[in-house]
Amino acid sequence: MSSGLLLLIILAIAGAGYTASRKRVMQLAHGEIRALHSRPNYYGMATALMVLVPTLIAFAVWSLAQPQIVTNAATKALPTAAIPDGQTIGLVMSDVQRVADGLDQAIEQGLITRDAAANLVSQDTDIRAVLGQAGVALGSDVHAGVLAAAQVYRTTQSTGNLWRSVVLIVLALAALGFGLARSTPQFRARNTVEKTMRGMLLAAACVAILTTVGIVFSLIFNTIDFFSLYPARDFFLSLTWSPSFGGGSSLGVFPLLWGTLYISVIALVVAVPIGLFAAIYLSEYASPKVRAVAKPLLEVLAGIPTIVYGLFALLTVGPLLVSIFGDGGSLGVSWMQGGTAVMTAGLVMGIMLIPFVSSLSDDIINAVPQTMRDGSLGLGATPSETIRQVVLPAALPGIVGAILLAASRAIGETMIVVLGAGAAARLSMNPFDAMTTVTAKIVSQLTGDADFASPEVLVAFALAMTLFVITLGLNVFALRIVRKYREQYD
Amino acid sequence: MTDTSHISRAPRTSSLLTEDARTKKRNAAEARFKIYGIVAIAIGLLFLLVLLTTIISRGTGAFQQTFVTLNVELQESRLDKSGARDIEQIKKVSTFGYNPLLADALSQSIVDNGFETEITKSKALRQLLSTGAIGQLRAYVIANPDQIGQTVEFNFMASSRVDGYLKGRVTRESLARDKNLSPAHLDLVDQMLAAGMIEKRFNADFILGADASSNRPEQAGMGVSMIGSLFMMLVVLLLSVPIGVATSIYLEEFAPKNKFTDLIEVNISNLAAVPSIVFGILGLAFFIQFSGGVLGIQSMKASAPLVGGLVLTLMTLPTIIISTRAALKAVPPSIRDAALGVGASKMQAVFHHVLPLAMPGILTGTIIGLAQALGETAPLLLIGMVGFIASNYPDSIMSGLTDPNSAMPAQIFEWAKRSDPAFYERAWGGIIILLVFLMTMNIIAIILRRRFERRW
Numbered sequence: 001m002s003s004g005l006l007l008l009i010i011l012a013i014a015g016a017g018y019t020a021s022r023k024r025v026m027q028l029a030h031g032e033i034r035a036l037h038s039r040p041n042y043y044g045m046a047t048a049l050m051v052l053v054p055t056l057i058a059f060a061v062w063s064l065a066q067p068q069i070v071t072n073a074a075t076k077a078l079p080t081a082a083i084p085d086g087q088t089i090g091l092v093m094s095d096v097q098r099v100a101d102g103l104d105q106a107i108e109q110g111l112i113t114r115d116a117a118a119n120l121v122s123q124d125t126d127i128r129a130v131l132g133q134a135g136v137a138l139g140s141d142v143h144a145g146v147l148a149a150a151q152v153y154r155t156t157q158s159t160g161n162l163w164r165s166v167v168l169i170v171l172a173l174a175a176l177g178f179g180l181a182r183s184t185p186q187f188r189a190r191n192t193v194e195k196t197m198r199g200m201l202l203a204a205a206c207v208a209i210l211t212t213v214g215i216v217f218s219l220i221f222n223t224i225d226f227f228s229l230y231p232a233r234d235f236f237l238s239l240t241w242s243p244s245f246g247g248g249s250s251l252g253v254f255p256l257l258w259g260t261l262y263i264s265v266i267a268l269v270v271a272v273p274i275g276l277f278a279a280i281y282l283s284e285y286a287s288p289k290v291r292a293v294a295k296p297l298l299e300v301l302a303g304i305p306t307i308v309y310g311l312f313a314l315l316t317v318g319p320l321l322v323s324i325f326g327d328g329g330s331l332g333v334s335w336m337q338g339g340t341a342v343m344t345a346g347l348v349m350g351i352m353l354i355p356f357v358s359s360l361s362d363d364i365i366n367a368v369p370q371t372m373r374d375g376s377l378g379l380g381a382t383p384s385e386t387i388r389q390v391v392l393p394a395a396l397p398g399i400v401g402a403i404l405l406a407a408s409r410a411i412g413e414t415m416i417v418v419l420g421a422g423a424a425a426r427l428s429m430n431p432f433d434a435m436t437t438v439t440a441k442i443v444s445q446l447t448g449d450a451d452f453a454s455p456e457v458l459v460a461f462a463l464a465m466t467l468f469v470i471t472l473g474l475n476v477f478a479l480r481i482v483r484k485y486r487e488q489y490d
Numbered sequence: 491m492t493d494t495s496h497i498s499r500a501p502r503t504s505s506l507l508t509e510d511a512r513t514k515k516r517n518a519a520e521a522r523f524k525i526y527g528i529v530a531i532a533i534g535l536l537f538l539l540v541l542l543t544t545i546i547s548r549g550t551g552a553f554q555q556t557f558v559t560l561n562v563e564l565q566e567s568r569l570d571k572s573g574a575r576d577i578e579q580i581k582k583v584s585t586f587g588y589n590p591l592l593a594d595a596l597s598q599s600i601v602d603n604g605f606e607t608e609i610t611k612s613k614a615l616r617q618l619l620s621t622g623a624i625g626q627l628r629a630y631v632i633a634n635p636d637q638i639g640q641t642v643e644f645n646f647m648a649s650s651r652v653d654g655y656l657k658g659r660v661t662r663e664s665l666a667r668d669k670n671l672s673p674a675h676l677d678l679v680d681q682m683l684a685a686g687m688i689e690k691r692f693n694a695d696f697i698l699g700a701d702a703s704s705n706r707p708e709q710a711g712m713g714v715s716m717i718g719s720l721f722m723m724l725v726v727l728l729l730s731v732p733i734g735v736a737t738s739i740y741l742e743e744f745a746p747k748n749k750f751t752d753l754i755e756v757n758i759s760n761l762a763a764v765p766s767i768v769f770g771i772l773g774l775a776f777f778i779q780f781s782g783g784v785l786g787i788q789s790m791k792a793s794a795p796l797v798g799g800l801v802l803t804l805m806t807l808p809t810i811i812i813s814t815r816a817a818l819k820a821v822p823p824s825i826r827d828a829a830l831g832v833g834a835s836k837m838q839a840v841f842h843h844v845l846p847l848a849m850p851g852i853l854t855g856t857i858i859g860l861a862q863a864l865g866e867t868a869p870l871l872l873i874g875m876v877g878f879i880a881s882n883y884p885d886s887i888m889s890g891l892t893d894p895n896s897a898m899p900a901q902i903f904e905w906a907k908r909s910d911p912a913f914y915e916r917a918w919g920g921i922i923i924l925l926v927f928l929m930t931m932n933i934i935a936i937i938l939r940r941r942f943e944r945r946w
Contacts, residue, residue: 412765
C-alpha cells in the first residue's frame with residue numbers, strides 16, 4: 001500500500017471518528033445539548049485528534065526507520081564478490097536500489113509479472129533491457145549478487161510496507177475505539193482539544209529553535225571535519241587563498257575577509273549618507289504628499305531581488321566603470337582591468353542598502369519626541385541646527401544600530417558579489433581590482449561535483465561558520481547598543 | 491527697573507529687517523542642509539529610475555524573436571529511401587540527417603529570389619538558422635510522414651546572432667572576429683528582410699518554453715523554471731503560513747513570560763538576520779546530505795523544488811511571524827475581553843474573534859514574505875538549482891515537487907553565467923517576468939491592506 005493511500009485511510013478513520021463521536025454524545029444526551037460538557041463538535045474533534053496525533057507520529061517514525069532496516073538487510077545479502085575493485089559499498093548499494101525500484105516499476109507497467117520478477121535469474125533474462133524499457137537506465141549489466149540483494153531489498157521493503165499499513169490501521173482503529181468509548185456527556189472534550197491545540201501551537205513555535213539548531217549543527221559537524229583535514233591555524237592566519245582540487249591547496253580566510261570588508265565599507269560609504277539624509281529630509285522637511293510618494297518609491301529598491309542587482313552590477317555598472325577608469329577610458333587612467341571589481345559590487349550593494357538605512361533611520365528619527373524639537377526651535381535654532389544638535393544626538397544609538405544592521409546585511413550578501421566582484425582572492429588596496437568574498441567562495445566551493453570529503457569543499461562550511469558568527473555578532477551588538485543607549489523619554 | 495535704562499550700550503548694528511552676516515550664514519547652512527536631503531532622495535530615485543529603464547530597455551528584446559520563413563522540400567531520397575513510409579524507418583534518420591534539407595532549402599530560396607551572396611558552403615549558410623531548426627523539422631516529419639516528398643512552408647527561429655543583428659546587438663564590426671557568422675551573412679539577411687522572409691515577432695516560447703541548451707540562446711525560455719518556482723511557492727505557502735501563524739498566536743496570546751519564551755523570541759529575531767546563503771548550507775547539509783542521504787528519504791534530493799521550498803519556508807518564517815504578530819497586536823484587547831466575558835475560552839476567543847480580525851494583516855504579511863522568497867537566489871545555488879538545465883515539464887504534482895527543476899531567479903543566474911550577449915538579453919527578459927510577478931503580489935498586498943485594514 002502506498003504512503004498516500006495509507007494516509008488517506010487514516011484521514012478517513014479520523015473523519016469517521018469525528019462524526020461517530022458527535023452522534024454518540026448527542027444520542028447519550030437524548031438530543032439535549034445542555035446536558036453536554038462541551039459543544040458536540042469538540043467531542044468529534046477530540047476523537048479525530050486522538051486518531052490522528054499518535055498515528056501520524058508513528059507513521060513518521062516508521063517512514064524514517066524503514067529505509068535503514070531495508071538497506072541493512074540488503075547490504076547483508078550482498079556478497080563481497082558483487083563489489084568490484086575500487087568501488088565502495090555505497091555505490092553498489094545505490095545500484096541495488098535502482099534495480100529494485102526498476103523491477104517494481106516494470107511490474108507496475110506490466111512489462112513482467114510479479115512472479116517472474118521474484119524468480120529472475122540474471123543469466124536467463126536481460127534485466128538491463130527490461131529495466132531500460134521501464135525507464136530505469138543502468139550503467140552495466142546486473143551482477144547476480146546485486147540482483148540477489150535487490151530481491152532481498154524488494155521483499156524486505158514490501159513486508160515493511162505491509163506491516164506498516166497493518167500496524168498503523170490497527171493503531172488508528174484502536175484510537176478510534178478509545179475515543180468513542182470516551183465520548184460521554186461528562187467527558188471534558190473542549191479542555192482536551194484545547195490542550196492538544198496548545199501543544200501544537202508550542203510545537204510550531206519550536207520550529208524557530210529547531211531551525212537555529214539545524215543551522216548550527218550543519219555548520220559545526222562539517223567545520224570539525226574540515227579542521228581535522230586542514231589545520232585551523234592556517235585557515236585563520238594564512239594570507240593566501242588558492243584551492244586546488246588536486247591537493248596542496250592553501251585555504252586562508254584572510255583574503256576573503258578582506259574582500260568582504262572592503263566591499264561592505266564601500267557599500268556603506270554609498271548607502272549611509274544617502275540613506276541618512278533621505279531619512280532626515282523625509283521625516284523633518286518633506287510635506288506629507290512628498291513623503292507619501294518618495295518613501296514607497298525608495299522602498300521599491302528594497303523589494304528588488306538581489307539577482308537583479310547582481311546582473312545590474314555585472315552588465316551595466318561594471319562596463320560603465322571600466323569606460324571611466326579603465327584602459328582608454330574617459331579619465332585616461334588605467335586603474336581598472338575588468339568589469340568585476342570591488343567598486344562595482346560595492347556601489348551596487350550601496351544602492352541596495354539605501355532603503356534599508358533610510359527606513360530604519362526614519363523610524364528612529366520619528367521616535368524622537370516633538371517636544372525636544374519644539375524646545376530647540378523655541379530657543380531660536382534653525383531647523384537644521386535642531387536636527388544636528390538635538391534630534392541626531394538623541395537618535396544616535398538607533399542610527400548606529402541601523403548602520404550595523406546594514407553592515408551585517410552587506411557582509412552576508414551573496415548574489416551581487418558572485419556576479420559583480422570577481423573570483424580572484426587577493427589582498428589589494430586598489431578598489432578597482434577584482435576581489436572575492438566569503439559568500440562568493442561558499443558558492444563556488446559548493447557548486448561543483450566534488451566529493452564532500454575534500455578540504456576544498458568542506459572549507460565552505462568553515463567559511464559559512466565564520467560568516468554566521470560575524471553576522472550574528474553584529475546583530476546582537478547592534479541590538480545591545482540600541483537597547484543600552486536608548487533614551488527613555490516618556 | 492528704571493535704572494537699567496541708564497546703562498549705556500553700544501548701538502545695535504542689526505535689526506530684524508536687515509540680516510547680519512551671522513544670520514545669513516545660518517540661513518545659508520539651513521538651505522544647504524535641506525538641499526543635501528533633496529539631493530539624497532533624488533539620487534535614490536535616480537538609481538531606481540536607471541535600474542528600471544536598464545531592465546526594460548535591455549530585456550524587452552527577449553520577448554521578440556526573429557523567424558525565417560522557408561519552403562523546405564522533404565526529399566524522399568533522404569528521409570525515406572524505401573518509400574514504404576514505415577515510421578520506424580523514418581525515425582532512424584537522425585536529427586543531423588535533416589541538415590542537408592535545410593541547406594538545400596536555403597540555397598533554393600537564394601536562387602528563387604535572386605539574392606546575391608558570396609556564401610557558397612552549405613554549412614556556412616545554415617548558420618542563419620537556429621540549430622534547433624533541424625529538430626523542429628524532424629518532429630514535423632515524424633508527425634506527418636505522408637508529407638514526405640512535398641514542399642512545406644516552415645517558420646524557423648533564426649540563429650541568435652541574426653536575431654541580435656535585427657535587434658541591433660550585432661553589427662558588422664562586431665562580427666569581425668566571429669567564426670560563426672560573417673558580414674556576408676548580414677548582407678544576405680538584409681536581402682531576405684526586404685523580401686519578407688525574415689521577420690521579428692512576439693515570442694511566446696520565451697515565457698512558456700523550456701531552457702534548451704547552453705548554446706542555443708534563441709530557444710531558451712522561462713516556462714519550466716516558472717513551474718519550479720510555482721511548486722516551491724506552494725510548499726512555502728502550505729508550510730510557512732500554518733507554522734508562522736501558530737507561532738505568532740502562541741507567542742502573542744498564550745506564551746507565559748519565562749526563559750523558554752525568551753529563547754524562542756531571540757531565535758526568531760536572529761533567524762531574521764541570518765544571511766540567506768547560510769540557509770542554503772542548512773538545505774544542503776540537513777535536507778540533502780542528512781535527510782536524503784543518511785536517513786534515505788528519496789524525495790530529498792538536490793535540485794528538487796521540495797527541498798528549495800523547505801529552505802525558503804524556514805527563511806520566510808521570521809517575516810511572516812513578525813507581520814502576523816503585528817496584526818494580532820493591532821486587534822484591541824476589548825475584543826478578547828468581550829469574548830471572554832460572554833464565556834468563551836481563551837482558545838475560542840483567539841480562534842473565533844481575534845484571528846479573523848487579524849486576517850487581512852496576516853495575508854498582507856504572507857504575500858510580502860512569499861514575494862521575498864520568490865526572488866531569493868543564493869540558497870538555491872547551494873541546493874543545486876543552478877547548472878541544471880530545466881528542459882522538461884513535470885508530468886504530475888508529485889514529480890513537480892521531487893524531480894530536479896530550476897527556479898526563476900536561478901534560471902536568470904544561469905543565463906547570466908553563460909557569458910553570451912544573447913543569453914544576457916534572456917536574463918534581462920527573465921528579470922522583467924520575475925518583477926511582473928513580484929509587482930503583482932505587492933499590488934495585491936497593498937489592495938488587501940487598503941480594503942480590509944481596520945483601525946480601532
